[in-house]
Amino acid sequence: MADEREMTEEQKAVYLKRRRARSIAIGAVLALLVVIFYAITVAKLGPDVLVRDI
Amino acid sequence: MAYADDRTGNSQLALGGSVEDYVELLKPRVMQLVVFTAIVGMLVAPGSIHPILGIVAILCIAVGGGASGALNMWYDADIDAVMSRTINRPIPAGRVPGSHALAMGITLSGFSVAILGLATNWVAAGLLAFTIFFYSVIYTMWLKRSTPQNIVIGGASGSFPPMIGWAAVTGTISIDSVLLFLIIFLWTPPHFWALALYKKGDYEAAGVPMLPNVAGERATLNQIVIYTLLLVASSIGPVLTGLVGWVYGVPAALLGLGFTVLALRVWRSEGVEMKRRARGLFTYSLGYLFVLFVVLLADVGLNRWFGVL
Numbered sequence: 001m002a003d004e005r006e007m008t009e010e011q012k013a014v015y016l017k018r019r020r021a022r023s024i025a026i027g028a029v030l031a032l033l034v035v036i037f038y039a040i041t042v043a044k045l046g047p048d049v050l051v052r053d054i
Numbered sequence: 055m056a057y058a059d060d061r062t063g064n065s066q067l068a069l070g071g072s073v074e075d076y077v078e079l080l081k082p083r084v085m086q087l088v089v090f091t092a093i094v095g096m097l098v099a100p101g102s103i104h105p106i107l108g109i110v111a112i113l114c115i116a117v118g119g120g121a122s123g124a125l126n127m128w129y130d131a132d133i134d135a136v137m138s139r140t141i142n143r144p145i146p147a148g149r150v151p152g153s154h155a156l157a158m159g160i161t162l163s164g165f166s167v168a169i170l171g172l173a174t175n176w177v178a179a180g181l182l183a184f185t186i187f188f189y190s191v192i193y194t195m196w197l198k199r200s201t202p203q204n205i206v207i208g209g210a211s212g213s214f215p216p217m218i219g220w221a222a223v224t225g226t227i228s229i230d231s232v233l234l235f236l237i238i239f240l241w242t243p244p245h246f247w248a249l250a251l252y253k254k255g256d257y258e259a260a261g262v263p264m265l266p267n268v269a270g271e272r273a274t275l276n277q278i279v280i281y282t283l284l285l286v287a288s289s290i291g292p293v294l295t296g297l298v299g300w301v302y303g304v305p306a307a308l309l310g311l312g313f314t315v316l317a318l319r320v321w322r323s324e325g326v327e328m329k330r331r332a333r334g335l336f337t338y339s340l341g342y343l344f345v346l347f348v349v350l351l352a353d354v355g356l357n358r359w360f361g362v363l
Contacts, residue, residue: 011069018070025073033165036110040173043106 071150079155080120088119088215094347095216098354099223107173111222114170118182125159125190128152133260178221185214202268209242233291240285244278248336252329275321282317286310302353
């Protein structure tokens with residue numbers, strides 16, 4: 001959203017640092033989402049998943 | 055990409071917000087109360103829940119509450135900018151564009167409701183969706199700026215978490231879960247009016263019709279006393295329904311007595327002395343709710359898990 005060409009070197013460093021931090025945070029949230037879906041699936045299936053009546 | 059409407063000419067905004075700024079949009083301090091009351095609601099509900107599903111449910115309730123906080127900050131940026139208590143919030147301070155708060159609020163609302171429904175049941179998910187809708191639309195967009203009873207109505211959304219936690223376990227709404235709702239609901243007005251009494255000037259500047267500004271301090275004090283008495287009466291409710299016994303009942307009665315005495319002392323005073331006591335009442339009310347829920351949990355826990363009583 002910011003125009004990097006208008007920034008001083010100092011501003012650019014802050015901008016890139018914050019962008020990197022935000023990207024890592026979003027990545028962590030997405031990873032957590034994967035773990036949550038996996039955990040819910042296992043918890044909901046339960047130990048009876050292998051017991052199948054034919 | 056140009057966010058034309060977000061341009062404030064503020065260099066902070068051009069540099070982008072930090073992660074902490076975005077976390078602040080979720081109102082982490084309000085979230086603490088939401089998480090705490092939701093956990094208590096979940097634990098005192100009859101029945102059991104898989105611990106992993108329980109943790110996921112609490113997370114969903116917390117994120118849903120945070121999402122409504124972000125929507126609130128998006129909509130209220132104009133009035134937050136003129137109140138000393140809120141002027142440093144990320145949007146009025148120019149650290150985060152309003153559109154980001156809106157997008158974050160909507161996204162997190164959708165995910166928290168959907169995951170809560172998939173992990174537990176759709177009664178709990180429906181209650182969470184209603185809570186978010188109630189807080190961001192009915193309270194923030196509509197009633198906050200138009201009625202001095204705004205706190206009473208807005209308080210309802212803060213009262214839902216224990217009901218959601220309860221519903222996550224049982225899939226139903228019951229008298230006991232409604233009582234937990236009622237306790238927080240009746241607690242909110244005296245809590246926030248005590249704050250409004252000593253922060254009166256702030257709300258006046260922002261044009262938010264808080265009761266002390268609109269109806270005067272005397273009327274507010276009367277209302278504080280009325281709601282306090284209703285609160286104390288409702289706090290005995292769980293004893294009458296048989297959810298809890300004396301481990302909760304005795305401390306609840308004593309705490310309620312303390313609340314009533316403090317409220318009456320504010321009611322009897324005036325001017326600077328009244329403001330000082332109002333601040334004391336505000337602090338007491340925070341501790342009151344916390345301890346009340348702790349003894350509620352202790353009572354149920356001693357009975358159910360240890361069979362002590």
